[in-house]
Amino acid sequence: MELLCKPIGKIKSPFKNKFAVPRQAGLIKEIHSKITFNKSYQPSLSLQGLEGFSHVWILWGFHLNNSDNFKAKVSPPRFEGKKQGVFATRSPHRPNPIAMSVVELVDIGPDHIWVKGADLVDKTPILDIKPYIPEYDSIPDARSGWLELVRESIDEVNISMNCKTKFDDYFERIDAQKDFINSDQLIGFLSNLIKEDPRPMQSRDSSKENVKEDFVLDIYNFELFFHIKDRMAEIRDFKLKRGPRAS
Structure with missing residues (x-):
C-alpha cells in the first residue's frame, strides 16, 4: 500500500x-x-x-x-x-x-x-x-539517548566593531523588523545561530589541511559573512541583497 x-x-x-x-x-x-x-x-x-x-x-x-x-x-x-x-x-x-x-x-x-x-x-x-x-x-522524564553525550560546538561568537557599526546603521533596511526591535537583538540571534555550529562535518576537523573556515549565511534580505576556527567564531560582515523588501 x-x-x-x-x-x-x-x-x-x-x-x-x-x-x-x-x-x-x-x-x-x-x-x-x-x-x-x-x-x-x-x-x-x-x-x-x-x-x-x-x-x-x-x-x-x-x-x-x-x-x-x-x-x-x-x-x-x-x-x-x-x-x-x-x-x-x-x-x-x-x-x-x-x-x-x-x-x-x-x-x-x-x-x-x-x-x-x-x-x-x-x-x-x-x-x-x-x-x-x-x-x-509532554514527557518530562523522557531520555535523550546518544544526544546526552553531545555538547555545544562553539564556545564564543564575537563580532567585529566595523560589522557592529554597520548593523546599527543599516538596521532599518534589514527585513527583520517583525522579529527584532534593534540591531543588538538581531546580532544576538545571529550569534546563537552560529553557536549551534552550522558547519558540515568535513569543516570541523582542524587537523586537516585546507579546512574551510569562512562561511556565508543567506537569511532575511542579507548575507552574513563569518569565520569559525576550532571552537571560536567571528561575525565579520554582511551585505544587503538587491531588490524590494519582503512583505
Whole structure:
C-alpha cells in the first residue's frame, strides 16, 4: 500500500537555504514564520478552534533532499563523525522525507497562521498541522539517548566593531523588523545561530589541511559573512541583497 501526501500549504521563513537552519524547532525562539494554506483546504473553516492552543505540531517535507539512496546508518552533524541508525536520528535522509516540529502559535488569519521558533527553510511544503496537547505530548522524564553525550560546538561568537557599526546603521533596511526591535537583538540571534555550529562535518576537523573556515549565511534580505576556527567564531560582515523588501 502506498500513501500519497499532498501539501496543504507552504511556509515563509527567513532561511533561504538549509545552511544554518536551527537543528531543532524552538532552539531559536525569536523567528516568526508564516504558513499560508491552499484555498482548497478551506482554511477559514479548517483553522476554527485552533485559537485556543498555544503551540502546534507541523508535519512537513524535506523538499531539498537530492538523494534517493537509503542509508541505514548516518553521521549526525554534532556527533563527531560517529554513526547512528537513521531511526535513532532526525536526519533528513530517511525512507520517507517527513519531519515534524513543535512551534508556538502566534496568530491566525483567514488563510494563514503565524508561528515562532520554526526550523524550516523558506517555501517548505507543509503536510499537516495538529494542536500540541501538553497532557499527551509532554514527557518530562523522557531520555535523550546518544544526544546526552553531545555538547555545544562553539564556545564564543564575537563580532567585529566595523560589522557592529554597520548593523546599527543599516538596521532599518534589514527585513527583520517583525522579529527584532534593534540591531543588538538581531546580532544576538545571529550569534546563537552560529553557536549551534552550522558547519558540515568535513569543516570541523582542524587537523586537516585546507579546512574551510569562512562561511556565508543567506537569511532575511542579507548575507552574513563569518569565520569559525576550532571552537571560536567571528561575525565579520554582511551585505544587503538587491531588490524590494519582503512583505
